Amino acid sequence: xxxxxxxxxxxxxxxxxxxxxxxxxxxxxxxxxxxxxxxxxxxxxxxxxxxxxxxxxxxxxxxxxxxxxxxxxxxxxxxxxxxxxxxxxxxxxxxxxxxxxxxxxxxxxxxxxxxxxxxxxxxxxxxxxxxxxxxxxxxxxxxxxxxxxxxxxxxxxxxxxxxxxxxxxxxxxxxxxxxxxxxxxxxxxxxxxxxxxxxxxxxxxxxx
Amino acid sequence: xxxxxxxxxxxxxxxxxxxxxxxxxxxxxxxxxxxxxxxxxxxxxxxxxxxxxxxxxxxxxxxxxxxxxxxxxxxxxxxxxxxxxxxxxxxxxxxxxxxxxxxxxxxxxxxxxxxxxxxxxxxxxxxxxxxxxxxxxxxxxxxxxxxxxxxxxxxxxxxxxxxxxxxxxxxxxxxxxxxxxxxxxxxxxxxxxxxxxxxxxxxxxxxxxxxxxxxxxxxxxxxxxxxxxxxxxxxxxxxxxxxxxxxxxxxxxxxxxxxxxxxxxxxxxxxxxxxxxxxxxxxxxxxxxxxxxxxxxxxxxxxxxxxxxxxxxxxxxxxxxxxxxxxxxxxxxxxxxxxxxxxxxxxxxxxxxxxxxxxxxxxxxxxxxxxxxxxxxxxxxxxxxxxxxxxxxxxxxxxxxxxxxxxxxxxxxxxxxxxxxxxxxxxxxxxxxxxxxxxxxxxxxxxxxxxxxxxxxxxxxxxxxxxxxxxxxxxxxxxxxxxxxxxxxxxxxxxxxxxxxxxxxxxxxxxxxxxxxxxxxxxxxxxxxxxxxxxxxxxxxxxxxxxxxxxxxxxxxxxxxxxxxxxxxxxxxxxxxxxxxxxxxxxxxxxxxxxxxxxxxxxxxxxxxxxxxxxxxxxxxxxxxxxxxxxxxxxxxxxxxxxxxxxxxxxxxxxxxxxxxxxxxxxxxxxxxxxxxxxxxxxxxxxxxxxxxxxxxxxxxxxxxxxxxxxxxxxxx
Numbered sequence: 001x002x003x004x005x006x007x008x009x010x011x012x013x014x015x016x017x018x019x020x021x022x023x024x025x026x027x028x029x030x031x032x033x034x035x036x037x038x039x040x041x042x043x044x045x046x047x048x049x050x051x052x053x054x055x056x057x058x059x060x061x062x063x064x065x066x067x068x069x070x071x072x073x074x075x076x077x078x079x080x081x082x083x084x085x086x087x088x089x090x091x092x093x094x095x096x097x098x099x100x101x102x103x104x105x106x107x108x109x110x111x112x113x114x115x116x117x118x119x120x121x122x123x124x125x126x127x128x129x130x131x132x133x134x135x136x137x138x139x140x141x142x143x144x145x146x147x148x149x150x151x152x153x154x155x156x157x158x159x160x161x162x163x164x165x166x167x168x169x170x171x172x173x174x175x176x177x178x179x180x181x182x183x184x185x186x187x188x189x190x191x192x193x194x195x196x197x198x199x200x201x202x203x204x205x206x207x208x
Numbered sequence: 209x210x211x212x213x214x215x216x217x218x219x220x221x222x223x224x225x226x227x228x229x230x231x232x233x234x235x236x237x238x239x240x241x242x243x244x245x246x247x248x249x250x251x252x253x254x255x256x257x258x259x260x261x262x263x264x265x266x267x268x269x270x271x272x273x274x275x276x277x278x279x280x281x282x283x284x285x286x287x288x289x290x291x292x293x294x295x296x297x298x299x300x301x302x303x304x305x306x307x308x309x310x311x312x313x314x315x316x317x318x319x320x321x322x323x324x325x326x327x328x329x330x331x332x333x334x335x336x337x338x339x340x341x342x343x344x345x346x347x348x349x350x351x352x353x354x355x356x357x358x359x360x361x362x363x364x365x366x367x368x369x370x371x372x373x374x375x376x377x378x379x380x381x382x383x384x385x386x387x388x389x390x391x392x393x394x395x396x397x398x399x400x401x402x403x404x405x406x407x408x409x410x411x412x413x414x415x416x417x418x419x420x421x422x423x424x425x426x427x428x429x430x431x432x433x434x435x436x437x438x439x440x441x442x443x444x445x446x447x448x449x450x451x452x453x454x455x456x457x458x459x460x461x462x463x464x465x466x467x468x469x470x471x472x473x474x475x476x477x478x479x480x481x482x483x484x485x486x487x488x489x490x491x492x493x494x495x496x497x498x499x500x501x502x503x504x505x506x507x508x509x510x511x512x513x514x515x516x517x518x519x520x521x522x523x524x525x526x527x528x529x530x531x532x533x534x535x536x537x538x539x540x541x542x543x544x545x546x547x548x549x550x551x552x553x554x555x556x557x558x559x560x561x562x563x564x565x566x567x568x569x570x571x572x573x574x575x576x577x578x579x580x581x582x583x584x585x586x587x588x589x590x591x592x593x594x595x596x597x598x599x600x601x602x603x604x605x606x607x608x609x610x611x612x613x614x615x616x617x618x619x620x621x622x623x624x625x626x627x628x629x630x631x632x633x634x635x636x637x638x639x640x641x642x643x644x645x646x647x648x649x650x651x652x653x654x655x656x657x658x659x660x661x662x663x664x665x666x667x668x669x670x671x672x673x674x675x676x677x678x679x680x681x682x683x684x685x686x687x688x689x690x691x692x693x694x695x696x697x698x699x700x701x702x703x704x705x706x707x708x709x710x711x712x713x714x715x716x717x718x719x720x721x722x723x724x725x726x727x728x729x730x731x732x733x734x735x736x737x738x739x740x741x742x743x744x745x746x747x748x749x750x751x752x753x754x755x756x757x758x759x760x761x762x763x764x765x766x767x768x769x770x771x772x773x774x775x776x777x778x779x780x781x782x783x784x785x786x787x788x789x790x791x792x793x794x795x796x797x798x799x800x801x802x803x804x805x806x807x808x809x810x811x812x813x814x815x816x817x818x819x820x821x822x823x824x825x826x827x828x829x830x831x832x833x834x835x836x837x838x839x840x841x842x843x844x845x846x847x848x849x850x851x852x853x854x855x856x857x858x859x860x861x862x863x864x865x866x867x868x869x870x871x872x873x874x875x876x877x878x879x880x881x882x883x884x885x886x887x888x889x890x891x892x893x894x895x896x897x898x899x900x901x902x903x904x905x906x907x908x909x910x911x912x913x914x915x916x917x918x919x920x921x922x923x924x925x
Binding site: 025045047048061062063076091101104105106120121123129130131134135137148149155156159160163164166167168170172173174175176177178180182183184185187188189192194195196197198 | 346368402461
């Protein structure tokens with residue numbers, strides 16, 4: 001299949017994953033999307049509240065919310081991060097590039113690169129060697145994955161070469177297949193999202 | 209976690225489960241939905257081809273287990289991992305406790321691992337003064353309740369939202385919403401976040417330990433594993449040696465089946481591949497202190513045992529429980545010790561010993577549904593029968609088993625006994641001599657059979673009738689032999705008479721070799737291997753298979769056993785060749801008349817009878833699905849019933865050993881058949897006829913039962 005046909009597969013299958021698909025007009029647009037998504041959501045729940053700190057109104061789950069907004073962007077290059085800074089200018093969003101262990105109570109959004117996207121299952125393959133990338137994609141309420149169209153692959157079985165490259169790139173490695181948000185069906189087999197990690201997964205598809 | 213020490217206690221445990229209304233409702237719903245969801249997710253995929261490949265991959269891996277271990281160890285050590293090999297559960301626990309002690313770890317967070325359950329790791333670590341928290345939602349719930357898992361994939365499936373809500377209220381000291389599952393899940397999200405942060409050691413399991421890259425792959429939905437393996441400074445992976453696999457490509461292949469079979473997902477939310485001591489801000493030198501403990505606990509012995517080695521293919525998808533008619537009634541706590549479902553019966557014996565398994569391994573009805581759905585094509589019912597026969601070999605025969613073997617190893621003695629019963633049963637018969645009246649349980653070896661009316665032996669056996677009913681054509685299209693099986697020879701000869709009529713009418717010459725005897729499946733089910741081999745040998749030597757175009761049986765259970773069981777049982781014996789020939793000629797009646805004779809609508813005067821179908825387990829689990837239903841459409845007004853493809857609860861001796869379970873399965877079958885609107889249930893097996901007619905008669909249900917041959921004989925032109 002051509003990359004465009006694979007993109008069509010993703011367009012068809014993303015909603016049932018569930019993953020929200022956004023086709024961006026370049027990186028600037030992608031960063032604007034991340035900022036928009038963050039501004040539209042309710043403030044992040046604080047899962048590790050401290051006594052004596054001030055928090056916002058309780059969430060739908062009855063948990064305290066944060067007064068500030070945060071986007072974590074581990075793994076972006078300097079230029080990409082600058083674009084994100086530009087997009088967030090004039091908003092109340094705080095940008096985090098590292099030090100995510102200081103924010104384990106939660107942040108609103110993370111924006112990270114996926115190394116490939118498997119069209120058939122809408123699976124992001126993410127080099128997660130960096131601890132900050134792992135934390136970003138787990139602790140955020142909304143995880144945004146940036147994916148280049150050129151990295152689309154057809155099926156999971158076709159990923160073994162890429163996998164071997166990621167796994168053998170010298171020394172230790174941590175590679176993740178991520179398909180949708182964190183989910184469970186452990187209570188009465190009823191599906192529920194966000195049991196430990198993201199409540200939502202967004203895929204931003206980029207040309208190139 | 210079945211704790212019964214004997215059958216009496218086990219029956220008590222079973223009754224507790226049967227009385228749990230929530231469990232029953234939940235598992236009924238699950239059984240129906242799982243089947244439909246699985247079918248949907250495998251649409252357009254060659255599932256049997258995939259399963260076959262998984263079997264080959266896993267067999268090959270098991271064969272090279274220790275070489276793969278060495279290769280994995282080399283690769284993992286290159287990446288800064290300490291690799292350990294534990295011979296026993298105790299040793300694995302000691303190693304992990306020592307890692308905790310050496311690294312000064314007190315707070316341990318775990319992601320789900322059945323292998324950790326196998327070795328009771330939490331207890332061992334808690335004894336050493338560690339705090340252990342399970343982070344998988346289901347595992348956390350059962351940990352808080354001090355229970356074991358009741359399903360390998362959904363450990364808390366036995367609990368209602370109300371039980372979970374009350375538990376969470378108790379744990380958080382805050383009143384929790386009792387209805388809203390989404391909110392309950394968020395309680396876990398918040399409560400566990402602090403536990404991850406506090407933990408200094410994470411323990412996880414493995415789905416695959418890939419030797420070529422020293423990488424461990426895990427398949428999860430919740431993502432808790434990612435936090436467990438990222439935040440604490442020490443990480444320990446516990447993996448059974450059977451998780452070793454040569455290549456990443458093979459692991460990816462297995463992943464095509466595992467989530468589809470487990471939860472009807474094309475892929476789980478997360479598949480995580482960890483190779484080596486990764487970056488960790490709080491670890492020594494910014495790296496994780498990382499250990500992998502491989503567990504033997506009998507695995508290297510199992511791989512050398514031809515009868516058991518197949519079990520090492522298991523990828524722990526849990527599907528064998530999902531389709532099991534017994535699991536559906538009693539749940540995992542009563543159908544396993546740590547491991548659950550059909551594979552649990554076997555693994556309990558292999559990993560936890562005969563004491564824990566003795567009663568449990570009796571609780572397989574032998575329907576083959578698990579074999580048919582297994583991710584790796586493991587013949588679990590065969591393994592369960594093998595365990596029964598090993599227990600007898602090691603511990604001596606039961607009284608019932610000895611008597612059964614003594615009677616059945618000599619055909620003449622067996623058949624004389626049946627003749628004797630036929631004459632002496634008269635005072636006990638009711639309903640015109642067709643049924644035996646209900647006998648007190650004490651006369652039935654303590655088994656309460658009041659749920660069904662059992663049939664009386666027929667006045668004349670088929671072997672007595674055969675010469676008077678057969679009218680072979682002068683120039684036959686086919687020459688066949690009939691394999692009657694005991695039930696039709698002595699209880700329901702009318703099925704065979706009807707079959708002879710249909711076959712003769714359509715130009716088939718029928719022979720009935722008189723030296724044939726019981727197929728031996730009831731003996732296998734009772735662990736009577738020696739006698740089972742004797743009767744198998746007698747049968748394959750009685751039929752001169754080369755003389756016939758086919759050997760036809762009207763009994764689904766005989767069919768499965770003759771076709772699949774014989775070649776396996778007799779392989780390596782003097783009769784191996786004959787068994788292969790014999791098995792290749794075996795065909796069931798419906799397949800023969802539909803596929804070979806090619807009967808068509810015009811061969812019947814379509815009756816207006818409203819009929820439904822019961823698909824015998826050993827037909828549908830051998831891939832025979834459409835033939836009987838096509839025949840029904842030709843001969844009568846076919847009304848499909850709900851769950852036609854579910855066991856009737858007969859299972860031969862099973863229904864005597866576990867009457868309380870047989871009764872429940874049988875009642876559901878009769879209910880569904882009646883609700884189809886049909887007046888007659890048609891089926892392809894005398895055992896199913898006995899069960900369904902017996903339950904329907906005992907409960908005065910408005911439905912009759914007929915064998916396919918009877919319906920076809922009375923409607924053919």
